[in-house]
Amino acid sequence: MTRSRTMILRGINNQLTMRYSGDWMVLADDRILEYVHEKGSGRPKQMKDSGYVNFTRSYISKRCKKMVEHGLLRDLGNGVYTITERGEGYLKGEVNTSEDEPDEVDPVFDENGPSASGNHEQV
Numbered sequence: 001m002t003r004s005r006t007m008i009l010r011g012i013n014n015q016l017t018m019r020y021s022g023d024w025m026v027l028a029d030d031r032i033l034e035y036v037h038e039k040g041s042g043r044p045k046q047m048k049d050s051g052y053v054n055f056t057r058s059y060i061s062k063r064c065k066k067m068v069e070h071g072l073l074r075d076l077g078n079g080v081y082t083i084t085e086r087g088e089g090y091l092k093g094e095v096n097t098s099e100d101e102p103d104e105v106d107p108v109f110d111e112n113g114p115s116a117s118g119n120h121e122q123v
Contacts, residue, residue, distance in 0.1 A: 020096035024070070028055050028063050033072060033091055036083045043079045070097060 019030070031053045036042045044060040047053040053060055064081050067073040072087035089095035 017091070018093045019090060020093070020098065021090075022070075022096070022098040024066070025097055026063065028053065028059065029067060029072075031055075032060060032063055032067065032081075033083060033087050036073065036081055037088065037091055041076065041080050041082045043081070045079075072097070 021029070032042075032047060035047050035050065035052050039046075044057045044064060047060050048055065048057045055063075061079070064073055064075070067087070068075045068081070071084055072090055073081045074084050075081055083091075086095055090097055
């Protein structure tokens with residue numbers, strides 16, 4: 001069984017976000033998704049040149065293709081990528097990207113802070 005890793009980071013609109021990343025994901029994936037979310041689209045060279053995605057152009061390209069396979073990015077052709085609805089959901093902490101887990105996740109934070117439901121580990 002593939003387990004999801006949980007990360008809490010400051011993401012979209014500078015809010016605290018809990019993301020559920022599958023074992024197939026790496027740190028570069030979050031940076032790429034954040035870049036494409038902010039810019040609307042992006043090419044691996046632009047991402048590298050921005051300094052925000054601090055990896056080689058070829059590695060960024062490889063990770064973009066992997067995220068297309070998993071439905072987080074859309075390949076528009078000519079090396080241009082846009083974020084999908086699923087990718088947006090991942091950035092907001094609403095999607096679990098583990099391959100054997102359901103996409104939807106229970107909210108961990110409600111308007112009063114951490115949810116009282118207790119166990120938030122995906123099983």
